[in-house]
Amino acid sequence: MRILLRFSILFILTLLVLVVLSFALIYLFPGDVLNNLTGISAQSEAHRDMLVEKHRLDEAYFFQFTHYVSELFSGNWGQSFVSGLPLKEEIGRALPATIELAFYAMFIAVVIGIPVGCYAGLKSYTPVDYSINSLSMVGYSFPVFWLALLFILMFSLELNIAPLSGRISLLFDIPHRTGFILIDILLAKDIDTSLAMRDAFRHLLLPTLAISVISTASMIRMVRRSVIDVLNRPYITAARSRGLSRWQIFSRHILRNALLPVLPLMAIQITTLITNAMIVETLFSWPGIGNWLIQAIYQRDFPALRVGMLAVASLVITLTITIDLFNRLIDPSRDKYERGTI
């Protein structure tokens, strides 16, 4: 219970820091404070005074901030300079697309990375291990934007296997429900579901692959290292002397002990994963948060940048803290009362 309390305090404090940062951005960004906050250009002096009063910009910073926080909670996130749409709606469309992409990449990384990493760790310091290790080193060193470009050049332009951009062919009219394209297709009516699914998968193929190469490589390295560390522990020797078979030792002792320390490392990887997803989105015109933020910076859309930063950072922090909490709860070897950190 105490650990839950600690983590929730940590979570709330961190979010508070982020909200303060995003509030400070209103004043730090170039241009008019009112514009940066609301995204509305005042039409006249009277309109302007009305807006200033509404957002309490004439009061002290502290009251401005409390008002800002209450507005955030009630869902008034301001509107975009460029499109004039409410930011909450735009982020609600863009964020799931990124989460979807990152989730599939993480899924591939886990499905491929853990078995391959375990295999390399068990066969450590043999030619097989060296080749897996070198391959993962190569995969880990790819700059994601170049890899995505190579994929586009090879698979889209030369071989014509996968489409260049977007989430799904425009022929399919998928209503926006959850924001996750595959779920939306299943929920949508009056379309050929299998055809649409196949099309969506072909669109997903290249961006997911580009991100997952890097995530998989780092996953393999982390798992391998961890397995090798566990292999050197005395309890493995004890298990072996008790006459357990190789498979029994692996499934009972190695796997569980090796995967526990990988979990917090995975949490650190989330930041990299989201960054990579954001870069890849711009190349594939994937309508996600990364693409949206990059467009926002090109167009100097300050309200969008402020709220987008808050949304992405909160997402990353929520994920990181959840994983860390989960790890703390299931790992008996860690001190229950040590301070929560990210």
Added chain:
Amino acid sequence: MAQFSLYEEEYHPSPWQRTWREFTSSHIAVLGLFVLAIFLVFALFAPLIAPYDPLQQNIDSLLLPPSWETNGSISHLFGTDALGRDVFSRIIYGCRVTFGSSILLVMIAMGVGVTIGTVAGMMSGVRSSIMNHLLDALMAIPTLLIAIIIVAILGTGLVNSMWAITLALIPQFIHYTRSFVRSEMKKEYILASKLDGASAWQLFRHSILPNMIEMLVVQGSLALSIAVIDVSALGFLNLGAQPPLPELGAILADGLDVAYLAPWNVGLPGLSIFLMVLAINLVGDGLRSALRKRVSH
């Protein structure tokens, strides 16, 4: 009783010599070091090596293919780009900008990070935990996001993007230094120095820093590979170095317009970023395992 000794003197290699011996036992790490040395030479002596001015445009030879293709010519080793600029010279200058700025910003981040981390590690209580929370919040924001915000405040440019990446790298150094200093402070040799009356600065200078250097080298190599990727990624997204400044990511973004016609404009700059990062990772990995083996022997 006289002890039989084959050698008159026993030779004890210093820790660095032992690290070097372990390092050279891995051929692939030495290869990485060699490639890294080439990039370093490119970075230091770019004006001497590059055959052309990287900004000089030549309308007579647009999109010339690289020399190993049938239409290529040896006067432009890697061909030319859409403005007739020599790709080889641009890549060499690009290594200088990308690699050089990465080294610079890793050094700044390391300096700041180690300072704050040491102070945080020696401190305890509320102050240190408040600082930790602030830093952890900063650490969870993706680099690209920090860069986007800094660019929004200060405008685009190589220097601004360097600030952004430095800001993103500092928390990692602080994190590692803090936990290292904290674990080190509990050891007995520190207690002995304290009993001798060493001040906090003397403790750091004579006891902790010599033990920390190895950790710093390994973390530095990790940070360097992240920095190279981030500098070029920001250049590629047009948020960092602005054309015509030859930065590898920006060169790659330039080549994107003619990617179908002249794939070498995309392939070669990307390949050099890739090789640079690979070499840094190989050296870092070799160093890490050499240090591990040295301790375990």
